[in-house]
Amino acid sequence: MAEAFKDLDPQTMPRSxxxxxxxxxxxxxxxxxxxxxxxxxxxxxVVEYPVSRYTSKEWHDKEVEHLWKKVWQMACREEQIxxxxxxxxxxxxxxxxxxVRTDAGDIKAYPNACLHRxxxxxxxxxxxxxxxxxxxxxxxxxxxxxxxxxxDWDFPQIDKDNFNLPEIxxxxxxxxxxxxxxxxxxxxxxxxxxxxxxFERWSLENLYISSHTAKVMPCNWKIAQxxxxxxxxxxxxxPQILRSLGDVNSQIDIxxxxxxxxxxxVTHSPLLEYxxxxxxxxxxxxxxxxxxxxxxxxxxxxxxxxxxxxxxENLRPMAGDRVDLYCDAEILDSIDxxxxxxxxxxxxxxxxxxxxxxxxxxxxxxxxxCIMLSPFEGERPEPAKVRWLEEDEKxxxxxxxxxxxxxxxxxxxxxxxxxLESTYQTGVVLSAYQESKVRxxxxxxxxxxxx
Ligand code: FES
Ligand SMILES: [Fe+2]
Numbered sequence: 001m002a003e004a005f006k007d008l009d010p011q012t013m014p015r016s017x018x019x020x021x022x023x024x025x026x027x028x029x030x031x032x033x034x035x036x037x038x039x040x041x042x043x044x045x046v047v048e049y050p051v052s053r054y055t056s057k058e059w060h061d062k063e064v065e066h067l068w069k070k071v072w073q074m075a076c077r078e079e080q081i082x083x084x085x086x087x088x089x090x091x092x093x094x095x096x097x098x099x100v101r102t103d104a105g106d107i108k109a110y111p112n113a114c115l116h117r118x119x120x121x122x123x124x125x126x127x128x129x130x131x132x133x134x135x136x137x138x139x140x141x142x143x144x145x146x147x148x149x150x151x152d153w154d155f156p157q158i159d160k161d162n163f164n165l166p167e168i169x170x171x172x173x174x175x176x177x178x179x180x181x182x183x184x185x186x187x188x189x190x191x192x193x194x195x196x197x198x199f200e201r202w203s204l205e206n207l208y209i210s211s212h213t214a215k216v217m218p219c220n221w222k223i224a225q226x227x228x229x230x231x232x233x234x235x236x237x238x239p240q241i242l243r244s245l246g247d248v249n250s251q252i253d254i255x256x257x258x259x260x261x262x263x264x265x266v267t268h269s270p271l272l273e274y275x276x277x278x279x280x281x282x283x284x285x286x287x288x289x290x291x292x293x294x295x296x297x298x299x300x301x302x303x304x305x306x307x308x309x310x311x312x313e314n315l316r317p318m319a320g321d322r323v324d325l326y327c328d329a330e331i332l333d334s335i336d337x338x339x340x341x342x343x344x345x346x347x348x349x350x351x352x353x354x355x356x357x358x359x360x361x362x363x364x365x366x367x368x369x370c371i372m373l374s375p376f377e378g379e380r381p382e383p384a385k386v387r388w389l390e391e392d393e394k395x396x397x398x399x400x401x402x403x404x405x406x407x408x409x410x411x412x413x414x415x416x417x418x419x420l421e422s423t424y425q426t427g428v429v430l431s432a433y434q435e436s437k438v439r440x441x442x443x444x445x446x447x448x449x450x451x
Pocket of ligand 2: 238409
């Protein structure tokens with residue numbers, strides 16, 4: 001467990017020149033919540049993790065057996081199945097499950113398989129009063145109890161009182177529904193014990209899905225995921241945002257079952273060898289041309305406070321006056337959490353969530369999703385339907401500025417896969433601190449899957 005790793009002392013550990021994240025927080029114009037003051041740097045060592053984790057079918061098969069069939073995983077949002085009979089299909093690594101809202105209002109999940117000859121029960125998300133198999137018509141109630149067997153006289157072997165759909169464990173947290181394919185799994189509370197208290201202030205359950213974008217990516221799911229687990233790649237992959245991002249000043253915190261990378265915005269990268277003016281920082285932040293006019297920053301006001309004020313006013317119509325309680329950091333910074341193994345809700349109020357999965361049973365392609373959660377006033381809006389991008393469609397066609405950044409990340413992904421298929425190295429090299437969330441993910445994988 002990550003606890004086995006030694007705590008580093010934030011005061012004395014090796015780190016990038018430039019302002020630390022905690023020093024930036026000292027300058028915040030609002031009260032900074034405790035959660036951002038947490039620091040949990042770990043000495044994760046400098047071991048290499050095998051290239052075969054990305055390239056071998058044998059490793060993938062072990063992941064399916066020991067990880068995907070055993071671990072708690074985010075299946076959908078509660079808001080996607082609000083009414084009795086609402087159901088969603090959740091597929092993982094060649095397996096399929098149905099998540100259903102019952103008449104009693106609770107949520108149950110079943111393997112997506114008929115107990116007669118095994119046909120998938122539900123291919124599509126939707127609403128149904130019962131779960132009837134389209135093949136021969138065996139039918140179950142929403143709560144999994146048997147409802148009907150056509151010509152039941154012909155099944156003398158079936159005890160109708162004990163022919164229920166097998167339930168698998170379900171839990172909810174922060175508006176998300178989690179399932180675990182393992183009927184003997186560890187309690188969900190243990191799974192979220194590190195992350196749940198940290199998100200209390202941000203109440204993701206009170207947000208709604210304002211957009212949901214998915215795409216099949218041409219790489220192993222971990223290559224896609226790890227592209228979003230460190231800010232060290234920003235100088236190579238996203239040089240245009242260095243003027244407004246403290247990439248190598250990110251703070252990385254490792255707990256047992258979750259980790260985070262906090263990357264400050266509206267501060268410039270220490271890797272730039274020239275002075276960045278406040279105007280230039282604003283242009284980078286606002287995605288403006290190099291010589292575009294910028295709004296004037298009032299005398300004596302820090303650019304972070306200035307930008308946070310603008311964002312607060314943009315948020316106010318949706319979020320109300322509670323925006324006055326949000327500190328600058330909660331508005332400006334990338335607070336990228338990962339809950340093992342594949343779920344990435346951002347902290348604070350920008351509502352970004354990523355999920356990465358193997359694409360069916362193929363270890364060389366992955367499903368990447370970006371769910372945007374937004375605040376609302378009054379009645380809860382309908383959650384956005386998932387938009388699947390075609391192979392040649394760019395993330396920017398769905399997600400604007402954020403999508404442009406994703407497109408740069410996505411450009412690397414098949415090349416990383418191709419490089420790892422060709423390398424003579426046996427392991428991937430990772431930095432000690434900046435890539436320590438990637439180290440943590442692989443360390444956890446070793447625990448679950450083996451070496
Ligand atoms: S396989 Fe489902 S009713 Fe026959
Ligand atoms: Fe990136």
